[in-house]
Amino acid sequence: xxxxxxxxxxxxxxxxxxxxxxxxxxxxxxxxxxxxxxxxxxxxxxxxxxxxxxxxxxxxxxxxxxxxxxxxxxxxxxxxxxxxxxxxxxxxxxxxxxxxxxxxxxxxxxxxxxxxxx
Amino acid sequence: xxxxxxxxxxxxxxxxxxxxxxxxxxxxxxxxxxxxxxxxxxxxxxxxxxxxxxxxxxxxxxxxxxxxxxxxxxxxxxxxxxxxxxxxxxxxxxxxxxxxxxxxxx
Numbered sequence: 057x058x059x060x061x062x063x064x065x066x067x068x069x070x071x072x073x074x075x076x077x078x079x080x081x082x083x084x085x086x087x088x089x090x091x092x093x094x095x096x097x098x099x100x101x102x103x104x105x106x107x108x109x110x111x112x113x114x115x116x117x118x119x120x121x122x123x124x125x126x127x128x129x130x131x132x133x134x135x136x137x138x139x140x141x142x143x144x145x146x147x148x149x150x151x152x153x154x155x156x157x158x159x160x161x162x163x164x165x166x167x168x169x170x171x172x173x174x
Numbered sequence: 175x176x177x178x179x180x181x182x183x184x185x186x187x188x189x190x191x192x193x194x195x196x197x198x199x200x201x202x203x204x205x206x207x208x209x210x211x212x213x214x215x216x217x218x219x220x221x222x223x224x225x226x227x228x229x230x231x232x233x234x235x236x237x238x239x240x241x242x243x244x245x246x247x248x249x250x251x252x253x254x255x256x257x258x259x260x261x262x263x264x265x266x267x268x269x270x271x272x273x274x275x276x277x278x279x280x
Contacts, residue, residue, distance in 0.1 A: 091269075100260065100271060100272070100273045100274050101209075101217065101260055101262075101271040101274075102271070103268055103269045103270065103271065114267065114268070116268055117175075117268070150216055150217075155219075155222070158205070158207070158222055158223055159205070159207075159263075159264035159265070159269070160205075160207035160219065160222050160223075160262060160264065161209075161217075161219065161262075162219050162222075162228075163219075164216040164217055164218070165216065166215075166216055167216050
């Protein structure tokens, strides 16, 4: 059964950095791309970036300077790091697996809430 | 990037009523994908490749469209269909989502 589960700090102070981990099961990170997507409270979905099976990455250009996505295939973990957080970075952060044959997200994690506040 | 505009933003329907929501793309896309999200939960793949229903999705749902205009239709509204629906494209980078249509039951 394919599953993704995010874990993060919950609360981050303004100007600090954020680190979130996505732990996957039921598939190999070498075979599928995993994206990070966020959703501010009461708002829509924003795609942040993707790490492909081979390890290459592609980022949302609006956030590229602050984002880094990496992974550890042996631990089945994908990592999101974002620098210089501000209050408008407060959101639910999801990781999602790209479908094998289509350009969409077929399985999502439950998400982890990140609040930026002093 | 391709901008997806969903309409209406909010709508309500009575049980048994036919529902149609639309997603308009700023440039032509090959396929449109739809997700259902209920309050407090993560989005679920609902319709993919424009018209294919994800496993477990009732057959009263359908998707159609081409080019810049796509739609999701419910043939007969049921209470469990109340949710927010998002369209998404990845015909070109970056992948983008529409702003969502919130569907409520009357």
